[in-house]
Amino acid sequence: MDEFISLSYGSGGKKTSRLIDEILLPALSNSSLSQLGDGALLKVSEDIAFSTDSYVIDPYIFPGGNIGKLSVCGTVNDLLMCGSIPKYLSLSLIIEEGFPTEKLKEVIDSVSIMAKASGVQIVTGDTKVVDRGHGHGIFINTAGIGERVKGISYGKENIRTGDMVILSGSCGNHGVSILNAREKLIETEILSDCAVLMEAAEVMFHYGNKVRILRDPTRGGVATTLNEFTENTPYTIEIQEDKVPVDGEIRTACELLGLDPLYSANEGKFLAIVDPGIAFEAVEALRKLGICKNASVIGEVTELMPSKVLIKGVLGGRRILDKLSYDMLPRIC
C-alpha cells in the first residue's frame, strides 16, 4: 500500500483489491464479506429492522472516538431503538485523495473493534475515492439489519397520558466534545459519549410493550427528539429542568461555548417513553450499567398543550421547548 490513498484505490481494479486485501479483510473478515460478491447472502428472521446513516463528522478523529467507531455505534444504536438485535452491517467508504493510509487503518480498526463489541458482522461494502478538494478526509456510510425482538412494537402511537420519560444518562456530551475539538475553546479535552447501547437497550426490551418508544437523541439533541415524539399527536411532554442529567464539565463548557445541552447531540444515550409502573424500576436497572449511571426519569406525558414539549424551570415557570431551528453545529455525525 502507498502512504496516501490515491484515486486508483477507488478504480475497482488492482489497487482497490489491495486496499480490500490488506486493510479491510484483515480487520473485518468473516465468511460473507470474504466472498466479495456483489452483495452478501444472509439468513435472517422474517421480521427485521433496516437502518442507514452517513457519517461526515469533522474532525474524523475526536476525543473518545473516530468516524469508524461512530459509524458502527450510530447504526447499531438505531437498530436497537427499533426494538431489534443488530446482526449485519454494510460499510461504504468515500475517501478523499491524499488521505493517509495509516489513518484509514486506524478508522477501520475502530470499525472492527466496535463491530465485535456489538456482535455485528460487516458483511458487504464499497470503497470510493474522490479527488482532492471534493471530499473531506473520509465519509462513511453504514446500513444495518437487525432481527426484531418478539413481542415488541415501538412507536409513538403507543404513547398515552401518564407515561413517563426516561433519559438514559447525562446529555449533550457528543456535541460539546466535537465543537470543542474543532474550535479548541477549552483546554481540557471533553470526551464524546459515543458508545453502543446494546446492554442498555436489552434492559428496556425486557419490559416489552411497557416501553412505548425508544430513540437516541443524536442531531438536534434531547429537545428535538422529544418534539418528534409529540409531533402530530394530542400529547404534551413536560420535562423538569432540574431532573435532566448534565455532567458538570458539559454544563460549564456549554456556558462558555454558548450551547444548550438540551439541543446538543448525544451518541450513546436514549430517550424512552414508558408505562409509569415500570419507570423507576427501569431507571434502577439502567443505572447498574456504566454508561447509564445517570439514567433518570425527566418528565411525563400530559395533554396540557397538544404536540408541544414543555420544560419546567426550577422556579416553576413553564416554557415551550421547540425543535432545533438553527445551525448549532454542522457535521457532528
Added chain:
Amino acid sequence: MDEFISLSYGSGGKKTSRLIDEILLPALSNSSLSQLGDGALLKVSEDIAFSTDSYVIDPYIFPGGNIGKLSVCGTVNDLLMCGSIPKYLSLSLIIEEGFPTEKLKEVIDSVSIMAKASGVQIVTGDTKVVDRGHGHGIFINTAGIGERVKGISYGKENIRTGDMVILSGSCGNHGVSILNAREKLIETEILSDCAVLMEAAEVMFHYGNKVRILRDPTRGGVATTLNEFTENTPYTIEIQEDKVPVDGEIRTACELLGLDPLYSANEGKFLAIVDPGIAFEAVEALRKLGICKNASVIGEVTELMPSKVLIKGVLGGRRILDKLSYDMLPRIC
C-alpha cells in the same frame, strides 16, 4: 425551501424536516418511510441478499441519467446479480452546501421513477450536508435487501471447464459516456447504458443453477470482472475479441479518447458463466429484451492458463487480459 441547500438542512432540526416533508416524502412515500423512525420495520423471507454502494459520479447529471437513477440501478442490479429479487432500499444523501434545491428535486425524482420501475421501496434514509468545498454537489449511498430466489446459488465455485461466457449486451458505454460528458472531446452526446437489469436477470433465474455466476461489469469493465471470476481458481476464461459486442459509436469514441471498451464501465449489462447446454438458448431469450438485443456468447471456460483471462484476436493470437491496474477514469459511479 430555500433556492440552495444550506448546512441547516443537515442539522436534524426544522430545516431537515422541511427537506424530508417537501422533497423526499412526496417523491418516495410509502408506509415504512413515512414513519420516520430510526429505521424501517420489514417482513422478509429468511434468505436475503444485502448490498451497498456509494455513488460519487462526476458529473452528477450525465447523458442517459443522473446520480439518482444510477444509485437505484446500481444497487438493484447488485441484488439481482446475487440471485435475489430486490425489495427494499435505503437512501442516504451527502449534499454539498450551496447545492441547488431544483437539482435535488430532479435527482430524487429519478430515484422515485427507478424505484417504481424496479419494484423496490425506499424505506429508510438519511441526509447530511457538508460545508462548501468539502463535498462535490451530491453523493448518494444506497443499501438494498433482496429476497433470494429459491434453488439458485451463484458463485465462482460452480464454474467448470466447458462453461460458456455470456455478455448481456454491448460493452463500455457508461465509462465512455461519462468521460465524454466530462471532457467534451466528441460533440455528439454518448448515452450511458445505466438501466435496471430486472427482466434480464429474470431470464437467467429461469435456468436455475445452470447459470453458475452473474456479475455486472461496472468499475474496471468486462476485463476486470472476468478476472474476478478466474482469480484463485484452476480455470481460464478465453474470450474471442470479435464476439464481444461494442456499439459503433463507442468503438469510434474509444479510439479517439484512448479508451479500451473492455475496461470501460457498464451500468446496465451483466456477464454470466453458464452451462454450455443453455448458453445459446439464454442468449436468444435475452435478445428479445430491448436492453439485451446484442447479448452474445463471448467465450468459454478452459484450463489453458489457470486463473487467467485470455483474449483471442481475429488473427488467432492470444494475449492475457489483466485486471484494470491504472486509473482509466475516476468517479464514474
